[in-house]
Amino acid sequence: MVEITLIDSIKYYLINQEYAWKSFFAYRTESLLWLFYSAFTGIFSFITITVIYNVSSGFPGWNYYQMLILSSTIVMVIDAIEYNVNSWDVIRSMRRGMLDMQMVRPYGLATIMISTQSRAKTLISGFATGLAIFAYAALKLHLSLAYIITFLGIVAIGTYAFMMFWLMLTVLSYHLFKSGMFMDGLINTLSVVGSYPLSVFGTIIMLLFSILVPIGIAVYYPAELVFGKINIVFSLAIILFSLAIAFVSYKLFYVLMRNYTSGGG
Amino acid sequence: MKSSRVGFPNINAYISMLMIGIKDELAYKFDFIISLFFRFINVLFMILIWSAIYLGTGVASIRGLSLPDMYVYFFITYALRGVVNMQLPDVIGSDIQEGSIATAYIRPLRYPIQAYMRGAADDIMTMLFVTAPFFAIAVLLAHVTLTLGTALLLLFEILLGYVLANLIGFLLGITAVKLINIGSLEAVTESALLLLGGGIVPLNMMPHIVQQILYLSPFAIMLYIPAATFLGTVGQSIIVTNILASLAWIALLTFVAFIAWDKARRQITSAGG
Numbered sequence: 001m002v003e004i005t006l007i008d009s010i011k012y013y014l015i016n017q018e019y020a021w022k023s024f025f026a027y028r029t030e031s032l033l034w035l036f037y038s039a040f041t042g043i044f045s046f047i048t049i050t051v052i053y054n055v056s057s058g059f060p061g062w063n064y065y066q067m068l069i070l071s072s073t074i075v076m077v078i079d080a081i082e083y084n085v086n087s088w089d090v091i092r093s094m095r096r097g098m099l100d101m102q103m104v105r106p107y108g109l110a111t112i113m114i115s116t117q118s119r120a121k122t123l124i125s126g127f128a129t130g131l132a133i134f135a136y137a138a139l140k141l142h143l144s145l146a147y148i149i150t151f152l153g154i155v156a157i158g159t160y161a162f163m164m165f166w167l168m169l170t171v172l173s174y175h176l177f178k179s180g181m182f183m184d185g186l187i188n189t190l191s192v193v194g195s196y197p198l199s200v201f202g203t204i205i206m207l208l209f210s211i212l213v214p215i216g217i218a219v220y221y222p223a224e225l226v227f228g229k230i231n232i233v234f235s236l237a238i239i240l241f242s243l244a245i246a247f248v249s250y251k252l253f254y255v256l257m258r259n260y261t262s263g264g265g
Numbered sequence: 266m267k268s269s270r271v272g273f274p275n276i277n278a279y280i281s282m283l284m285i286g287i288k289d290e291l292a293y294k295f296d297f298i299i300s301l302f303f304r305f306i307n308v309l310f311m312i313l314i315w316s317a318i319y320l321g322t323g324v325a326s327i328r329g330l331s332l333p334d335m336y337v338y339f340f341i342t343y344a345l346r347g348v349v350n351m352q353l354p355d356v357i358g359s360d361i362q363e364g365s366i367a368t369a370y371i372r373p374l375r376y377p378i379q380a381y382m383r384g385a386a387d388d389i390m391t392m393l394f395v396t397a398p399f400f401a402i403a404v405l406l407a408h409v410t411l412t413l414g415t416a417l418l419l420l421f422e423i424l425l426g427y428v429l430a431n432l433i434g435f436l437l438g439i440t441a442v443k444l445i446n447i448g449s450l451e452a453v454t455e456s457a458l459l460l461l462g463g464g465i466v467p468l469n470m471m472p473h474i475v476q477q478i479l480y481l482s483p484f485a486i487m488l489y490i491p492a493a494t495f496l497g498t499v500g501q502s503i504i505v506t507n508i509l510a511s512l513a514w515i516a517l518l519t520f521v522a523f524i525a526w527d528k529a530r531r532q533i534t535s536a537g538g
Contacts, residue, residue, distance in 0.1 A: 033449035040456045044465065051466045052318060055328055060321040181296040185303030192310050200317035201310070 009111045016115040035125040042129030045071040045195055059197055068137035070223050073155060074194035075130035077218045079123040081163045084114045087170040087183030094174050097262040109257050110167060151226040158218030161242035164249040171256040190215050217242045278374055279382045286386020301394060304343055311339045328469045329498050337407045341492040342464050344399035347391040348423055349430035349487040352384030354451040357438030362445055366533060419494050425511045426487035432518040439529040463489030480507050483514040
């Protein structure tokens with residue numbers, strides 16, 4: 001039996017990425033327009049936050065540049081998640097039976113799904129726009145490199161955890177609805193909710209997006225730590241919670257995949 | 266033999282296309298319900314976000330809009346998004362991409378009207394199940410009694426927005442003759458419409474010079490102007506300017522659509538099947 005190492009899985013992921021990028025640029029005009037569109041998300045957030053702070057004092061306890069950090073980080077996080085787990089594509093491939101032929105390969109199911117079923121390559125421009133806005137705001141806030149690295153480190157752990165959660169939720173959504181519409185609606189809502197401090201939505205919604213659909217672990221809480229709104233103990237708890245979410249989601253993903261039946265062929 | 270395409274269209278055939286489209290839409294009831302649910306949730310989040318801004322700023326109104334006005338504004342703009350929901354690029358784009366334009370084209374019907382009728386099925390469903398309920402909520406929240414004059418003005422503005430959205434949609438759709446896959450162009454246009462039409466922030470909150478430009482654009486009439494007319498927060502001169510600009514845009518885009526279609530239809534090739 002073939003023994004698959006982590007290096008093999010990474011190689012498999014990278015080979016698939018290379019193939020997907022080549023296919024993407026086969027339609028050059030189309031791909032450039034998609035890249036342009038994807039960059040819009042970050043620009044939208046930037047304009048919205050700028051207009052809000054132009055006409056009002058904005059959100060209590062959050063200044064303009066802190067809000068830019070928050071909104072640009074959610075753009076990067078959502079784009080990174082969708083780049084790897086594009087629910088619409090995953091559910092479509094499950095429904096049409098396209099996933100089945102990939103499943104015979106000797107890699108883990110999560111690796112196969114992340115490597116082969118997501119082609120949202122355009123999101124790279126959205127990510128880049130988010131990064132540019134983030135860099136601009138960080139410069140204006142005079143954030144030290146240590147702070148930025150700490151922040152991005154916690155964001156990366158939260159993003160990984162949320163990506164695992166998203167993969168599990170995508171399979172659950174396939175079982176329940178056989179359609180990508182729910183996940184599509186949810187990711188759009190998360191982009192809106194995550195762009196603002198969770199505290200503005202009230203306790204119930206804050207808990208909902210911290211525990212049940214934990215986008216807060218990837219963006220809001222890391223930002224709160226960097227801006228001194230929560231202490232180090234609380235942020236350690238957030239990191240542990242993120243790791244727990246990743247572990248439970250991974251296990252649940254395999255439980256759900258055990259009951260997977262293809263929708264067609 | 267004179268083609269029946271030349272004479273006035275076979276109206277029953279077009280109505281049948283519309284009915285088939287409606288049945289097709291009804292086949293995806295669950296997706297429609299989910300989409301409606303998220304639209305509603307997103308309005309609620311916008312309301313919560315703006316509530317935090319108003320409470321944080323500690324003012325009763327921002328640029329002439331009170332907090333309750335903002336609630337109504339977002340319900341109205343979400344209602345109007347159902348009206349200016351462009352279907353034509355999808356219909357024409359997929360016809361060209363899938364090759365079904367070949368069969369559509371040999372029918373004794375004018376293709377642009379066929380495409381419009383198929384898109385109109387989605388328009389009707391969205392207007393019934395998104396626009397009407399969202400508008401009803403806005404009316405309930407606003408506690409306003411519209412005068413006949415304002416109601417007629419509002420309807421006229423909405424109609425102008427609908428016509429403009431369809432003209433832009435048609436022009437986008439026929440770019441598929443050259444580009445084949447126009448999903449990206451469609452997404453860019455829809456996003457631009459949302460931002461420039463006032464779907465994200467009311468246009469009167471934009472810098473003055475940007476407002477002046479946007480009032481002359483074809484986008485303001487689609488969302489902001491009807492919403493502001495409903496709320497009574499926009500001056501008559503701005504409404505008149507925007508209506509005149511919209512009529513000019515309709516004339517220009519209709520002219521361009523005729524020319525563009527005349528050129529495009531000669532270059533149509535079926536891309537697949």
